[in-house]
Amino acid sequence: MTIAITPIAKETADLLAKLGVAGNTLSGGELSVHSPVTREQIAALRQVSPAAAASAIDKADAAFRAWRLVPGPRRGELVRLLGEELRAAKAELGRLVSIEVGKIPSEGLGEVQEMIDICDFAVGLSRQLYGLTIATERPGHRMMETWHPLGVVGVISAFNFPVAVWSWNAALALVCGDAVVWKPSEKTPLTALACAAIFARAVKRFGADAPDGLLTVLIGDRAVGEVLVDHPKVPLVSATGSTRMGREVGPRLAKRFARAVLELGGNNAGIVCPSADLDMALRAIAFGAMGTAGQRCTTLRRLFVHDSVYDQIVPRLKRAYESVSVGNPLETGALVGPLIDKAAFDNMQKALEQARANGGTVTGGTRFDSGHQDAWYVHPAIVEMPAQVAPVTEETFAPILYVMRYSDFDAVLALHNAVGAGLSSSIFTRDLQEAERFLGADGSDCGIANVNIGTSGAEIGGAFGGEKETGGGRESGSDAWKAYMRRATNTINYSNALPLAQGVSFDID
Numbered sequence: 001m002t003i004a005i006t007p008i009a010k011e012t013a014d015l016l017a018k019l020g021v022a023g024n025t026l027s028g029g030e031l032s033v034h035s036p037v038t039r040e041q042i043a044a045l046r047q048v049s050p051a052a053a054a055s056a057i058d059k060a061d062a063a064f065r066a067w068r069l070v071p072g073p074r075r076g077e078l079v080r081l082l083g084e085e086l087r088a089a090k091a092e093l094g095r096l097v098s099i100e101v102g103k104i105p106s107e108g109l110g111e112v113q114e115m116i117d118i119c120d121f122a123v124g125l126s127r128q129l130y131g132l133t134i135a136t137e138r139p140g141h142r143m144m145e146t147w148h149p150l151g152v153v154g155v156i157s158a159f160n161f162p163v164a165v166w167s168w169n170a171a172l173a174l175v176c177g178d179a180v181v182w183k184p185s186e187k188t189p190l191t192a193l194a195c196a197a198i199f200a201r202a203v204k205r206f207g208a209d210a211p212d213g214l215l216t217v218l219i220g221d222r223a224v225g226e227v228l229v230d231h232p233k234v235p236l237v238s239a240t241g242s243t244r245m246g247r248e249v250g251p252r253l254a255k256r257f258a259r260a261v262l263e264l265g266g267n268n269a270g271i272v273c274p275s276a277d278l279d280m281a282l283r284a285i286a287f288g289a290m291g292t293a294g295q296r297c298t299t300l301r302r303l304f305v306h307d308s309v310y311d312q313i314v315p316r317l318k319r320a321y322e323s324v325s326v327g328n329p330l331e332t333g334a335l336v337g338p339l340i341d342k343a344a345f346d347n348m349q350k351a352l353e354q355a356r357a358n359g360g361t362v363t364g365g366t367r368f369d370s371g372h373q374d375a376w377y378v379h380p381a382i383v384e385m386p387a388q389v390a391p392v393t394e395e396t397f398a399p400i401l402y403v404m405r406y407s408d409f410d411a412v413l414a415l416h417n418a419v420g421a422g423l424s425s426s427i428f429t430r431d432l433q434e435a436e437r438f439l440g441a442d443g444s445d446c447g448i449a450n451v452n453i454g455t456s457g458a459e460i461g462g463a464f465g466g467e468k469e470t471g472g473g474r475e476s477g478s479d480a481w482k483a484y485m486r487r488a489t490n491t492i493n494y495s496n497a498l499p500l501a502q503g504v505s506f507d508i509d
Contacts, residue, residue, distance in 0.1 A: 020197030039374035063213035076126025083119030140495020149177025262471025266423030288454035294399030348398035423466030
């Protein structure tokens with residue numbers, strides 16, 4: 001399949017060439033890639049077959065068997081070089097993210113900065129893969145635990161963060177001694193090819209200690225993802241996507257006793273309390289709900305506002321929605337770019353129709369004329385709802401914020417938790433008791449719970465992920481690295497006797 005040389009297609013090809021991707025890989029294939037900015041075709045990629053994917057996994061397994069013997073700090077050096085290459089390529093890769101996903105420039109660059117940050121974190125981690133020395137009841141013995149490389153790590157990423165989520169997994173997996181096989185979203189494969197080229201430059205600088213096959217990118221459809229999920233040489237799959245996808249992936253991994261890091265849906269909520277700093281809350285809510293055109297897993301989708309401040313903040317919020325700039329992020333200073341495709345727009349309209357049918361009052365939500373007939377821009381929608389009923393209880397991956405009143409703190413905590421997903425949450429309050437309750441055992445049931453900041457913008461130092469239908473996995477910081485390694489408990493007897501634990505006696509002549 002050939003592609004027309006439009007301005008956006010030419011810029012994409014030029015960026016990929018600067019990043020090290022061969023031009024002959026961008027055409028002649030059956031996977032048509034379109035930029036949501038204009039919906040013009042920017043590439044036609046060849047896809048790998050399931051058989052070729054299985055062969056690539058075998059090669060990655062061979063690479064793992066060599067890489068696991070390289071000392072951890074030395075493995076960290078490769079990730080340090082990857083971070084350097086990402087710094088050098090930040091402008092080009094950030095621009096490519098904006099073209100392929102439709103993010104505004106600061107968000108495209110910010111995603112690459114996340115990659116750089118996790119590389120820095122992982123380099124330090126490479127000297128801190130600590131086990132424990134454990135007290136033993138037997139004299140002349142020492143007990144300890146050690147951590148060892150796990151194997152091939154499969155990464156299945158979504159379109160909305162096409163490179164950052166891969167880096168969260170890859171940087172940790174590499175310092176932990178694993179090889180990585182990555183299947184990017186069919187909607188955003190070009191950024192994955194760019195990352196592979198950047199990684200190849202880091203490997204070239206690193207030298208012969210890095211075996212061939214340490215990183216493989218599989219361009220393909222669901223069938224290729226299924227190979228990754230089902231292959232016996234892939235002990236861990238980190239998959240980002242919908243809860244529906246997780247319901248399919250999780251049982252298949254469990255069937256063969258493989259590990260899963262699932263980062264799925266997030267119907268995230270915020271609570272605005274009577275004592276809240278309303279100016280700060282307004283900014284946090286607006287960014288959390290409208291940023292990335294509502295296409296973040298941490299997007300703020302439900303907002304509970306106390307009766308006493310509802311009439312102070314909600315009219316201001318509605319004015320912000322009516323005035324926010326929507327448009328081509330490559331050519332304007334707009335704050336809201338396009339939805340990824342028509343299906344996202346259609347799902348948004350269905351949700352708004354359902355909200356109206358259930359008593360909701362909608363501000364915004366209409367299509368925005370960007371001058372590109374096939375591109376799907378939309379005015380963000382704020383919907384005042386009388387109660388938390390459908391579609392509020394479901395995640396729609398679009399810029400819809402459902403706003404509801406509350407009067408009782410215990411009741412609003414119950415409403416906050418009364419949805420399937422459990423990713424991110426936020427409360428705006430100056431009341432210490434409310435803040436601590438929200439963070440406590442009977443407060444937010446989400447993997448991320450924030451006070452006086454929005455639901456988005458998690459830093460890489462903290463473990464990222466959620467509970468319930470969000471999947472329960474953790475990526476990025478804290479001790480998330482343990483998922484990429486296997487643990488061994490060791491007991492060493494350096495005495496001349498053989499005492500048994502728990503006082504067991506087993507004497508033989």
